[in-house]
């Protein structure tokens with residue numbers, strides 16, 4: 474069956490690229506297509522009513538009330554001459570006919586498809602408790618607006634469930650607003666999943682130093698509401714019952730892949746699998762030339778790391794979008810091999826991460842001092858450096874990225890002027906490769 | 908007008924702060940903050956900041972999204988084929 478539009482009449486000019494997901498990845502892919510001279514049609518399909526906006530500021534300045542949700546709209550570098558279908562979700566993909574079905578019943582044909590549907594916040598598992606007024610998560614502009622309004626109304630206490638990056642940033646904003654906040658984390662330390670136990674312990678001291686009631690190795694047993702369905706109390710596994718008006722569920726993200734059920738693409742909890750050129754891989758392991766994947770929804774093989782990588786990083790979304798656009802324009806000529814890079818700002822501290830510290834079996838501070846909250850820690854696995862964490866030392870990180878890319882042995886011999894003496898290498902619990 | 912700083916790349920050098928103090932500031936020790944929707948009167952300062960950034964982390968442009976004329980038939984709007992599929 475010919476899905477090619479080339480001879481379908483006067484409306485048809487060149488190829489039709491459809492991008493599903495009109496956020497960071499979708500925008501940057503469209504820009505890269507036009508920047509690369511693509512003259513065909515570009516359609517952006519986005520489930521949210523908003524044009525692309527900046528999510529990282531949601532849990533930071535927007536929540537603090539220092540930035541309006543409207544100002545989060547992202548700039549575009551050039552005229553995209555695109556057709557936008559905002560407020561429209563894709564609900565099915567038929568690869569044989571190269572057609573998408575949208576939630577309003579529209580059938581949308583494509584020559585090339587970019588899957589950029591990202592993730593959504595994992596919901597609180599108890600549906601009745603999740604439905605209580607005051608139980609929120611933060612992934613979208615609308616989420617951030619609602620939470621910001623609730624914080625501005627000065628609740629008695631805010632509960633944050635989960636001490637990953639987003640949960641920790643929310644706790645930071647609560648303290649900035651001088652609100653009482655309890656953070657409940659099932660593991661032994663905040664940020665431990667991404668940065669390991671040792672850095673997690675340092676993050677825990679930072680949080681407590683800023684007045685956060687941080688409860689690690691603790692879980693939420695129940696969220697309790699009043700007769701009007703408003704959150705009133707939380708029951709914790711440590712036996713405490715706290716009065717809270719707001720609970721922020723920060724239990725991580727779930728990939729938006731349900732709409733691809735039955736498409737024959739290789740998909741699991743890590744996302745939609747693709748090859749280094751961002752081509753989606755089908756369940757037989759074959760890459761599809763016409764279906765690309767990028768951003769938070771993608772998982773892919775990286776030359777430096779075992780298995781597949783799946784990250785939720787702003788930087789990866791932008792870079793992978795550009796690789797996908799290159800593949801659309803020129804075929805499989807440019808592999809996505811960038812090192813994962815991430816930043817977070819919380820409690821007045823600049824955190825930058827490169828590589829994959831979460832997979833390390835050892836860590837060592839190589840520069841600066843943890844006590845003075847300015848240091849670089851390197852992470853190793855199997856005797857080579859695989860990641861680095863820079864706290865309030867953003868300019869140091871490029872050198873570590875170089876070491877990671879060149880597979881330098883761990884701990885690297887730096888002789889840095891500000892190195893601690895002696896350098897102590899700590900063992901970390903070995904996580905499974907992804 | 909919208910501004911976006913690639914904070915993965917930004918090294919908190921602060922050159923942008925010197926060029927456009929109305930828009931950029933370093934808060935805490937190393938945290939760059941900025942006004943992402945400044946008024947057009949700062950355009951010149953912004954351009955200066957963008958040029959001064961040693962790692963080219965600053966993007967300036969109009970807000971992304973459908974333009975005023977979206978929804979009108981245009982060269983980029985898909986058209987239905989004989990099967991009713993927008994192509």
Ligand SMILES: Cc1cc2nc3c(=O)[nH]c(=O)nc-3n(C[C@H](O)[C@H](O)[C@H](O)COP(=O)(O)OP(=O)(O)OC[C@H]3O[C@@H](n4cnc5c(N)ncnc54)[C@H](O)[C@@H]3O)c2cc1C
Pocket residue numbers: 493494495496497498499518519520521527528529530531532561562563564589590591592593611612613639729732767768769770784785786787788790814815816817818915
């Ligand atoms: C609160 C918060 C703070 C963050 N802070 C940082 C940070 O400090 N540093 C950092 O590096 N990263 C941070 N991130 C991560 C960063 O925002 C993401 O990596 C980035 O948004 C990924 O972009 P994306 O376009 O791939 O996916 P998303 O931004 O998730 O966009 C996907 C879009 O697709 C839409 N969609 C989903 N399903 C469909 C469908 N079936 N049809 C049509 N559209 C659909 C969604 O509605 C959404 O708009 C943060 C994220 C959040 C939520």
Ligand code: SF4
Pocket residue numbers: 912916917918919920921922923924931939959960961962963964965
């Ligand atoms: S000049 Fe560039 S690198 Fe320096 S603080 Fe500004 S944006 Fe960051």
